[in-house]
Amino acid sequence: MSAVKTLEAVARDRVGKGAARAVRRQGHVPAVIYGGGQAPQAIAIDLIRTRTLIYAGGFKTTLFEINAGGKKTRAIPRDFQLDPVSGVPLHVDFLRVVAGQSITVEVPVHFVNDEAAPGIKQNGGTLNVVLHTLALDVAPDAIPEAIEIDLTGRQIGDAIHITDVKLPAGATFTGEPDATVANIVPPTVLGAEVEAEEAAIAEAQSAEAAEEAASEDAAEGEKKED
Structure with a gap:
């Protein structure tokens, strides 16, 4: 489970393109927190901190406690925009989370112990990954950093279905119930x-x-x- 991270922010009283450009000139990224039965809240977050969080990976599966002017809000990133040329963050959307609520997130899949898979190690097969992420419906405070799939003993021709994957307690896969996550194909x-x-x-x-x-x-x- 990912730890809740603190994110300092500044409340914004102006919105729109002109206001957003002014925020960016000050070294911040305009953002908004919405959902949870409350009105949207416009905020600004530090550019360097935001860029570091995005490029570190797992940004959209991280639960944040956002502190804006002394008001703390738990939220998770739902979307962000990057400059197509420079890659600099331009805007971030956060979704409020409340107790008892579940959300759908894309969790990355990590395959482990490929050296213990005869189909790959001894017979030269290749792991063909069908799903690089899994869409899970899960409580915000129980979002896993990744789903690990053990390849030990896997042979050429083996298929790994979602039913073979151990999901965190309380999490459900939102895709096809018999979806193939990966298979091992011949060389x-x-x-x-x-x-x-x-x-x-x-x-x-x-x-x-x-x-x-x-x-x-x-x-x-x-x-x-x-």
Whole structure:
């Protein structure tokens, strides 16, 4: 379960594009907290802190306690915008969370112990990941940082379904009940075919070069005889 993180903020009394630009010029990111049966609250958060949190990963699965002017609100990021060129955060949307509420979040999947999977280690198979994240309906204070899937003993042809995955207590998967998370596929022969084709091309080019060299030698010999 992810720990609740503190996030300092400043309440904003003005909204709109002009106000947002002014906030950004001051080294902050405009943001809004909505939901929970309350009116939206406009805030500004530190740019460097926000950028660090976003690029550290797991931002959308982290529960924050936002302190804006002494008023503390628990919320989770629902969306954020980045500048398409610089990657600088432009805006963040937070969703209020209240006791007894569950929310849907995308939790990353981590595969472990691939060295103990005979299909991969001994037989050269490849792990084909179908779902890199799992959409879970879970209580805000029970959001896992990631879902780990153990590959120990997995063979080529094995498929890992959502029913094989151990989810946190109280969490439910919101997708198809029989969804495939990953499978182990046989080693591809494409690489060997490409190598053989490249070798054949190289051999043909070498033979062609040899023929050209022989023709040039013959032409030189004829010139000398003349």
